[in-house]
Amino acid sequence: MSVERNNHRTAIAFSAIAVIVALVAAFATTFERVGTRKVDNETPPGTMGLAKPHAPLDRAPDQPISGH
Incomplete structure (x- = not known):
């Protein structure tokens, strides 16, 4: 029994x-x-932020999108 306890402790x-x-x-x-x-x-x-500049929109924000 002593050997088992010693093995468990080890x-x-x-x-x-x-x-x-x-x-x-x-x-x-x-x-x-x-x-x-x-x-x-x-x-x-000289830094203005992390975003890259986007191209200008072809329409005003309140104009609807026209299909081609």
Whole structure:
């Protein structure tokens, strides 16, 4: 009976060590990819936003769409 308890303790200890190693590895790889750049709301000079300009419409907004 003592041998079975010792085997269970050994298995639990190895499992706990494996979980701890996996958590440390996940923690290290997560923080390796995190950028430490400063974020602010100011845009660089000369930028007007992320959208690209669209071509002008062929009609006024209140005119109906005409079929060709």
